[in-house]
Amino acid sequence: MDRGRGVYSPLFETKKGRGRLIYRLFSISLFTAISFIWLYRFNHIITTNYTQQEEDGGKLVWFGMLAAELWFGFYWFLTQAFRWNLVFRQPFKDRLSQRYEHMLPEVDIFVCTADPEIEPPMMVINTVLSVMAFDYPSEKLSVYLSDDGGSEITFYALLEAATFAKHWLPFCKRFKVEPRSPAAYFNGIKDTNIANELVAIKKLYNEMEKRIEDATKLKRVPQEARLKHKGFSQWDSYSSKRDHDTILQILLHKKDHDNSKDVHGFMLPTLVYLAREKRPQYHHNYKAGAMNSLLRVSSIISNGKVILNVDCDMYSNNSESIRDSLCYFMDEEKGHEIAFVQSPQAFENVTKNDLYASALLAIAEVEFHGADGCGGPLYIGTGCFHKRESLCGMKFSDEYRHNWKSEDNLSTEETLHELEEKSKGLASCSYEENTQWGKEVLNSIFSYDIIVLEP
Numbered sequence: 001m002d003r004g005r006g007v008y009s010p011l012f013e014t015k016k017g018r019g020r021l022i023y024r025l026f027s028i029s030l031f032t033a034i035s036f037i038w039l040y041r042f043n044h045i046i047t048t049n050y051t052q053q054e055e056d057g058g059k060l061v062w063f064g065m066l067a068a069e070l071w072f073g074f075y076w077f078l079t080q081a082f083r084w085n086l087v088f089r090q091p092f093k094d095r096l097s098q099r100y101e102h103m104l105p106e107v108d109i110f111v112c113t114a115d116p117e118i119e120p121p122m123m124v125i126n127t128v129l130s131v132m133a134f135d136y137p138s139e140k141l142s143v144y145l146s147d148d149g150g151s152e153i154t155f156y157a158l159l160e161a162a163t164f165a166k167h168w169l170p171f172c173k174r175f176k177v178e179p180r181s182p183a184a185y186f187n188g189i190k191d192t193n194i195a196n197e198l199v200a201i202k203k204l205y206n207e208m209e210k211r212i213e214d215a216t217k218l219k220r221v222p223q224e225a226r227l228k229h230k231g232f233s234q235w236d237s238y239s240s241k242r243d244h245d246t247i248l249q250i251l252l253h254k255k256d257h258d259n260s261k262d263v264h265g266f267m268l269p270t271l272v273y274l275a276r277e278k279r280p281q282y283h284h285n286y287k288a289g290a291m292n293s294l295l296r297v298s299s300i301i302s303n304g305k306v307i308l309n310v311d312c313d314m315y316s317n318n319s320e321s322i323r324d325s326l327c328y329f330m331d332e333e334k335g336h337e338i339a340f341v342q343s344p345q346a347f348e349n350v351t352k353n354d355l356y357a358s359a360l361l362a363i364a365e366v367e368f369h370g371a372d373g374c375g376g377p378l379y380i381g382t383g384c385f386h387k388r389e390s391l392c393g394m395k396f397s398d399e400y401r402h403n404w405k406s407e408d409n410l411s412t413e414e415t416l417h418e419l420e421e422k423s424k425g426l427a428s429c430s431y432e433e434n435t436q437w438g439k440e441v442l443n444s445i446f447s448y449d450i451i452v453l454e455p
C-alpha cells in the first residue's frame with residue numbers, strides 16, 4: 001500500500017455476482033405469481049357459496065391448500081436472502097507477499113480426530129501432512145493433532161508422519177505438488193517427468209502405510225517403536241478413552257532443532273500431539289471441548305495469531321489457502337472487520353449422479369455467497385480460519401487495527417519438557433468449570449461485522 005501518495009491497493013476485492021438483474025426480475029415475477037395464487041385461493045374461499053355437502057370436505061381442502069401455499073411461499077421468500085445479492089471475493093496473494101512476506105504471522109492449525117476406527121490413522125496423518133506442507137514459512141506454522149480417541153495407534157501414526165514429513169515437505173516445495181495430502185496426490189497422478197523422485201517418495205510412503213495399517217489391524221504398536229519413543233509411556237496410566245490424564249507430546253519443535261529439520265536441513269513446522277484429559281464425571285463437549293483445549297495449549301506453545309481448524313477427514317486441497325485467508329485479515333482498510341474466513345468443502349466420494357445432493361453444491365456455490373452478500377456468511381466448522389483474538393473475547397471496534405508486527409511473548413528459556421508439562425495443565429478437563437464459556441464467547445465472535453468466504 002502506498003498511503004503517502006494516496007494510492008491504496010487492497011489485498012482483496014469484492015465482486016457482485018453476474019446476472020443479478022436477471023435473477024431479481026425472475027424472483028420478482030415469481031413472487032407476483034405466488035401472490036396471485038394466494039389471492040386466488042383466498043378469493044375462492046370467501047366468495048364461493050358452498051352447499052352443506054361441499055362444506056364437509058371441499059372447504060377444508062381449500063383451507064389446507066391455502067395454508068400450505070402460504071407456508072411454502074413464505075419459505076421461498078426467506079430463501080431469497082441467500083440469492084438476492086451474491087458476492088464473490090478475490091484475494092491478491094502477490095500484493096500480500098510484496099508487503100508482508102517478512103512479517104507473516106504465526107499460524108496454528110488444529111486437526112481433530114476422535115475415533116481410530118471410524119477415522120483411520122492413515123487418513124488422519126494424510127490430513128496432517130497436507131497442512132504441514134502448506135506454502136508458508138515452516139517456522140511460522142504449528143500443527144496440533146487433537147485426539148479425543150486417546151489412541152496409541154494414532155500417536156504412532158503421527159510419529160511416522162513426523163519422519164515422513166522430512167521427505168514429503170521438501171518434495172512438495174520442490175515440485176509444487178498439488179494437492180499436498182500424499183494419498184490424494186499419489187491417487188491422482190498420471191503423467192510425470194519426475195519419475196525417479198516420485199518412485200522414491202512413493203516407496204517411503206508405502207512402507208510407512210504398511211507399518212501403520214499393520215498396527216491398526218493388530219491394534220498394537222510395534223515394540224521397537226514403543227521403546228524408541230518416550231511418548232508412549234504416557235499411556236501407562238491410561239484406563240479408557242473416557243478416563244485418562246492429559247497426553248501431550250511435542251514431536252517437532254525449533255527447541256529440538258536437530259530432530260526437527262527436513263532432509264535438506266530446513267526447519268519443519270511445530271507438530272504436537274494432544275489427547276486432553278478425560279474423566280467420566282466431566283462433560284467433554286465433543287469437538288468444541290477439543291477446540292477449547294487446543295486454544296489454550298497452543299497459546300503457550302506457539303500462540304499463532306491466526307488459527308485454522310480442519311476435521312481429520314478433510315485434507316487441504318490448496319497449498320496457498322493460508323495466504324488467501326491472510327489477504328482478508330491483513331487488508332489495511334477492511335481487515336479489522338473480519339473475524340473468520342470460511343473455505344467451502346469439496347467431497348471426493350459422492351455417488352456419480354449425486355441424487356441426494358451430498359456434494360452440497362447449492363450451498364457452496366450459491367448460498368454461501370448469498371449469505372456473504374447479506375453480511376452474515378455461514379461458519380461451518382472445518383476449513384475455517386479465525387483470528388485468535390476473535391475467539392478470545394476481543395470485541396469489535398471500528399477504530400481498532402491489529403498490530404501484525406507485534407512479537408509474541410512466549411518464554412524462550414524453558415526446555416521442551418518444561419513446556420510440555422506446563423501445557424498439560426491447560427488441557428485438564430476441569431479447566432472450564434464455573435467459567436462463562438459458552439455464554440460470552442459466541443457474542444464476541446458475532447459482534448464482528450462481516451465475515452468473508454474464500455472463493
Ligand SMILES: O=c1ccn([C@@H]2O[C@H](COP(=O)(O)OP(=O)(O)O[C@H]3O[C@H](CO)[C@@H](O)[C@H](O)[C@H]3O)[C@@H](O)[C@H]2O)c(=O)[nH]1
Binds near residue numbers: 148
Ligand atoms: O468428541 C469429539 C467428536 C468429534 N470430534 C471431531 O470433530 C470433527 C467433526 O465431527 P464429525 O462427526 O465428523 O461431524 P461432521 O458432521 O462430519 O462435521 C461437520 O459438522 C460439525 C458440527 O456438527 C463441524 O464441527 C464440522 O467441522 C463439520 O465438517 C471430526 O474431525 C471429529 O474427529 C472431536 O474432536 N471430538
Ligand SMILES: [Mn+2]
Binds near residue numbers: 311
Ligand atoms: Mn466428518
